[in-house]
Amino acid sequence: MEYRKSGLSLNHVQGCPLDCAYCIRHTYGLWDSRKPTALMSDAEAVELLVRHRYFRPHTTPLQIFNRATDPLLPGVKDHLFVCLEDLDGRGLTNHILIITRFILKPEDRERLNALANLKVTLLFTYSGITDKRIEPFASSIAAVSMKLASELRPRRYRTVFYWRPLVPGLNDSPEHLATAAELSKHADAAVFTGLFYRGEIADYYKANGLPEPYEGTARRKIVPETLEQRVLEAFAHAEGSAVLFRKTSCAVAYAHGLPDYNGHYGIRELCDICPVRQLQLCAGAHNIPTARQLQEAVVDLPEAAGLMVLDVTERAAQVEGLPDEQPRYFLQHRFAFQIHDAGHPHLLNRHGRAEIGWEQPA
Template structure:
């Protein structure tokens, strides 16, 4: 793939130039940007990348991996990694070779970090063969599936992701894991009884299933209005929106399974037989749907840090010099003085324990989601 000139890179939006960025489920590598799938709710809206519908590279794969592993947030064997999760589809024909080049480079370093690869594209037996050549990384394929059939919202049909999930889950012996990434669930759009039943049947092919709602940010709302797409909610939110009644219906539809999770890291960790690397187990209402074996695994790994331990971990980060530990309970450490999200994710993964920002409290039973659609909040 041709490299962008430095002049063109300099003209990109600031966040698009940030090849390595920490997100909640991992340190995200995005040196290839641009996607042709056109999902209306794509996070690319918020990075100023929506109009880039063809992938292009900001640097070589080798340079990108070096930037990742040399990053101040990266911890060998600890930091979960996300590959091309905010700027392109990792299995587009032009992107696929770069996806495998990055995976093979990381694996050759004998790193055992989680690597999350989120896709909705058509995968093949050759992809399975290549993934099975990796010896060290803990790779998870998360197949984005919604069942939405409105081409203005989701032009690339969901059934392709469903077939890819089935194909990649079929081998009896495989080193990678598969997750049904059931999202975005939106009331009145893809939550009929038929939608829920179809997702339940599809979940039987995956190692785990995680369900979640819509990131409905201002930029996405503006795009919906400009393109005549029905607005799903009256307001926007910084967190994903999963109304209370929708969650209840999902749990009822999946009442006979034990591999359903509310959080991505929980599903990924379960699929690999490991405790949740985000330490959600302290928030026990999150875990009421977890398999007992996974709950025990997470509880055995659960360690409540002291305030001094939190500060010790934060000392390596210049952007955390104003950090203050407000409170620590068995649920989470509450901190202030972090003026962006990224150092908080670093702390969370380094400690294996929830770290919350005092400015954005987690309300009981919302599970870290938006308040929209919950009792006492707007519908």
Template sequence: MPVPLLSEDRISQLPPRAQEVVEYRKSGLSLNHIQGCSLGCGYCIRHTYGLWDENKPVALMSDAQAVEQLVGHRYFQSHVTPIQVFNRATEPFLPRVPHTFAVLEDLDERELTNHVLVITRHQLNEDDIDRLDQLSHIKVTLLFTYSGIDDKRIEPYPSHVAAESLKLMSSPRIRKYRTVLYWRPLVPGLNDTDEHLAAAHELSKHADATVFTGLFYRDEIAAYYKANKIPEPYQGTARRKIVPEELEARVLEAFSNSAALFRKTSCAVSYVHGLPDYNGHYGVRELCDICPLSQLELCAGAHRTPTVEELHQVASVLPDTRTLKVIDITDRAALVSGLESEQPRYFLQHTLGFQIHDELHPHREKRHGRAEIGWTENLA
């Protein structure tokens, strides 16, 4: 049964970003017309959208209307734009959210071949295997969020559920969808013991690939931690995920014999479907030192540095790139300025399959686009 549909008056009272059903994020154009989640993860990005207190899913519009808004969006390109479904406002496989399959099936019926990312930590079942395997066009990747955190103030819904779901959904030898162990958030002193790392390594053997990443520790999340007397993991907050240098080194050591460990979501998603990275990370070569050779060859073959003219030509179709300035282009990335938000930057990046960096948010060498917290100065 569909979740309740909010009235227009009620929708108008939501925080502005919560009213935005389609939003571009680095890993894809994100569809979120279902909002509200009962899992209660303390680090949830819902804090930053003013949605934390909404624990019962509701709909801002019908599934059909939402998909129309998605494919009609100025940023959407058929067969090109990666899509994320319900990745910021609800858990897509809650029993009360039948809308996930409705969206997937609608997209598939349109014969679109776009990547579609579905992030979950809920229990899945055999019926989900059958239904997902009936999708014949879209490239579906299930990313199972697993942390191993046992502090119920931070993660009241146990990690072992996601682990079992990953094993179940990865078990068919032949299937059309792909699975990724989304090992996150890794936080020093919380879930980074040798035992935690060994458990994640063992679980990774069931997935098609593994991505590891840290905590989005934004101001709103820090305020929640303080209000609930949860130990603060860092002294400061950051706009990017925090993965300290020492923690990354320990992860790489624990996974030294892994065949498919990645630092970036898009790298793993592209790999499991046998395609080059749609975010063009190949130019940032220190990212690639843990990638399988076969994937390096794919990405190298697809890597092409655009000209200034080509970048402006791609940008010309958008009204929100009129003030774009191209500062520099190297084999590594294009450095730009003048964009009002990051959303058009992602459009340019996915269209060109090449890294686009904003002058206001520099990418430090070896930080891998992460926060500065926990890194030594000699890596600057």
């Protein structure tokens, strides 16, 4: 288990044969694990999840099989449904994100729709990349799965067009952008993001003679400023396209008619593309915690013993002293309010992205 920005992530099945060159598995030492393998039983995994120190019933957003495999792969899908049905049977109403680029079948959507309590969101990863050295498994398959999932009426689960990774010169032509805007019509919401280009991924690109997308690597996802503007313009001119968001949790929350659980409303420049009704929802849920409340929330987390709250404004809380991002995300979801590490500042209008492709502030 790992706490990530979009949720507490359960990954007890690991291994994926899809071989996307940019896969985050590189950074976890799992690239060579291509056969999905369960590390424990589903019942044990769910029990570990609900007893985890970061888990809060009905509050903690969850992800399942998002880091080391695809949840709809043969040999993985059965595990997915056992876990979902276990969690749902406990009456839990947490958000749960299922990120996939694989084949969804009619019986899968019926089984998903039978879940009565969980707020399920299917995020269909689509890039439009046609270079099979980088993405051997065609994006068109995810598009077909998304259409099938969204066609079901009525349905409790929601669908998101997960447009990623966008890479200049690879999948950002006018035709790519127009196709994406058209496909988004088949989802409840859309979100776009760039490439995690970490050192391990760059090493793989170099070793295999793949065209390197950037000269350097970055801790955050890379979305150059000019690319973002072109994406926003493409959607603005596409009649009937899905509502587009910069952040995953914003799209998920919108699809369910709820305020953003990551509290992005404090970073108001993120919200300039949001519908008015969503802004109103997020504004109504925007409560600013005190430094004392933040400190009290982590009193039972040994890894957060060094937490120092430097400042709290309407935008975000600035903290330091945390060993990694996991307790920070716990706080962020506990209060639905942005928690920023002072060592990795969020600069105005960059939207929490890497500095590559953005003008440095004066």
